[in-house]
Amino acid sequence: MAIKTRLLLAMLLIICFSHSLYAKSRKKTDAENGLKQISSATNNLPDKAAGNAPVAESRESLETDENSLQDAEESAEEKWQYLEWEEENPEFVLNYEVVIEALEEKKGTYTEINRLQTETNTTYIQVKPLLPPGNYRYKVITYNLIGIAEVESDWFEFRIFKAFQPEISNISATVNHSSTLFLEEINNGIFNITGKNLFEEPQSKTDISFTTYALERQKKKNAIPLVPQILEYDDKNRHLKVQFNMKELDVGTYNFIAMDASGLKNPADKKNEITVKFKKRVDFDISGGYTLPVILFDDTIKNYMGSNIWPLSLTARLSLMPFKHSFGYFGLGLTGSYTRMFSNFDSYSVDGNLITSHALFVYQLPVRTKIKNSDSRKHIMTLELHGGPGFTFFNDFKFHFDHDINSDPLNSLNISINAGFAAQIYITNRLYTEIGADYIMAFVSDMGFGMLEPEISIGWQF
Structure with missing residues (x-):
C-alpha cells in the first residue's frame, strides 16, 4: 500500500512539474497572440467590434437601464454574448476563470463586475447576465489538472456598442437640388441628407454610440469609399x-451609406443614390485643315527632289470619345x-504623292472656365494627346x-507610327x-x- 501511495505521489509531481513548464511557455504565447473573443446579438444585428470587442445589442432597447433589463429578460433566448480564446494544449487544463471589469467613464478606472468559470476546458464562455453597452476589459485565469490557478493572461x-438602424430618405446637391451632378457644371460637392438615426462621428x-458616413460606388469592385x-x-x-x-x-453611380457603431447600415437604394455624369455621353470631333510636312532625317527625298519642306498639303482628323471621366476623355480616332x-x-522633273493614314488612341483634357453670374462653366479649350499605327504611302513618283x-512609277506602302x-x-x-x-x-x-x-x-464637335 505504501508503494502504491509513493507511485501516485510521484505521478502527480511529474504532471504538475510538466504542466508548470508548459504554463510558463504559454504565458509568452498568450502575450504575443492575445486572446480572441466573440459576441453576437440576434434580431438581425450584424457583428462588428472595435479592436477585440463584442458587438452591440439593440440600441433602442438599451436607452435606459430599466428598458435594458426588461429587454434582456424578455428576449433572453434571442440574445447572447460570448468570449472565446485560444489554447494550445487544452488537455492540461481543468477549467478557466474569466474576470470582467467595467470602465467607469468619470473616474477613468475599471471595477470588477463579474467572474465566470467554465465547467470544463472549453475555450469559450457565455456571458451572463448580458453586458449593457460600455467599455470593458477581461482576463482569463487557467487552472491546471489538480485545480490550482496557474496562468493569468494580460x-x-x-x-459593446449601442445600435441604431440608420435610414436615408433623401439626398440632393445644394447647387441644383438634385441627386444628379453634371461635371460640366460648377459643383461644390455639398449635399443635404435627410433620414433617421444620423448621429455624430466617433x-x-x-x-459606444456613433455613425460613420461614406459614398460607395456601384458596380466597381475594390473601389475605396x-x-x-x-x-x-x-x-x-x-x-x-x-x-x-x-x-x-x-x-458613375454612388450610394450614400451611414453605418452605426455596431455595423448596422442603411440599404443601398434609389433614396440614397447619387449619379455623376456628363451632359453629353459621347463626343464626335471632325476637323480638316492645312499642314506643312517637314522631313527631319534621311536625305533621300532631298537628294532627288531638292527639298525637305512641302507646302502643298492637307490634313483631316476625326475622333470618337465615348469614355469620359473627370480626369479626361478617352477614345479612338483616324487621321490622314x-x-x-x-x-x-x-533636264528633268520629278513628282509624286505622299499619303499618310493612321488609327489613333486619343486622350483629351477639357479646359473650362466659370461663366460670369452663372453656376455653369464654358468649355473653352481641349488639350489632346494621340498616337497609333498606320501607313505611309509613296504614290506614283516619276521622273x-x-x-x-517618263520613268516607271514608284509606289511604296510602308508601316508607320504617329x-x-x-x-x-x-x-x-x-x-x-x-x-x-x-x-x-x-x-x-x-x-x-x-x-x-x-x-x-477648323473643326466641329457633334
Whole structure:
C-alpha cells in the first residue's frame, strides 16, 4: 500500500512539474497572440467590434437601464454574448476563470463586475447576465489538472456598442437640388441628407454610440469609399450636410451609406443614390485643315527632289470619345494627310504623292472656365494627346525627261507610327480651331524616314 501511495505521489509531481513548464511557455504565447473573443446579438444585428470587442445589442432597447433589463429578460433566448480564446494544449487544463471589469467613464478606472468559470476546458464562455453597452476589459485565469490557478493572461479591452438602424430618405446637391451632378457644371460637392438615426462621428476611442458616413460606388469592385467632411448635424439626428472633394468624384453611380457603431447600415437604394455624369455621353470631333510636312532625317527625298519642306498639303482628323471621366476623355480616332511633291530641274522633273493614314488612341483634357453670374462653366479649350499605327504611302513618283520620256512609277506602302498633340480652341459651343503637330516615322527599306507635320485646322464637335 505504501508503494502504491509513493507511485501516485510521484505521478502527480511529474504532471504538475510538466504542466508548470508548459504554463510558463504559454504565458509568452498568450502575450504575443492575445486572446480572441466573440459576441453576437440576434434580431438581425450584424457583428462588428472595435479592436477585440463584442458587438452591440439593440440600441433602442438599451436607452435606459430599466428598458435594458426588461429587454434582456424578455428576449433572453434571442440574445447572447460570448468570449472565446485560444489554447494550445487544452488537455492540461481543468477549467478557466474569466474576470470582467467595467470602465467607469468619470473616474477613468475599471471595477470588477463579474467572474465566470467554465465547467470544463472549453475555450469559450457565455456571458451572463448580458453586458449593457460600455467599455470593458477581461482576463482569463487557467487552472491546471489538480485545480490550482496557474496562468493569468494580460487584460484585454473590448467595447459593446449601442445600435441604431440608420435610414436615408433623401439626398440632393445644394447647387441644383438634385441627386444628379453634371461635371460640366460648377459643383461644390455639398449635399443635404435627410433620414433617421444620423448621429455624430466617433469623438473618442471609448465612444459606444456613433455613425460613420461614406459614398460607395456601384458596380466597381475594390473601389475605396469616399469619406465626406461633415459640415452640419441636426439635433434630432435627422439631417446632415456633408461635402465631398469633387476631384474624387468620377463618372458613375454612388450610394450614400451611414453605418452605426455596431455595423448596422442603411440599404443601398434609389433614396440614397447619387449619379455623376456628363451632359453629353459621347463626343464626335471632325476637323480638316492645312499642314506643312517637314522631313527631319534621311536625305533621300532631298537628294532627288531638292527639298525637305512641302507646302502643298492637307490634313483631316476625326475622333470618337465615348469614355469620359473627370480626369479626361478617352477614345479612338483616324487621321490622314495628303502632300503633293514635285521639283523641276534643268533636264528633268520629278513628282509624286505622299499619303499618310493612321488609327489613333486619343486622350483629351477639357479646359473650362466659370461663366460670369452663372453656376455653369464654358468649355473653352481641349488639350489632346494621340498616337497609333498606320501607313505611309509613296504614290506614283516619276521622273519626267524631254520628249515625253517618263520613268516607271514608284509606289511604296510602308508601316508607320504617329504621335502628336493638339489644342482645340472653341469659338462657339461646337465650332473650334485646332493647332497641333504630328510626328510620323515610317519603316522604309534602305531608308530612315521621319517627318513632322505641324497643322492648323477648323473643326466641329457633334
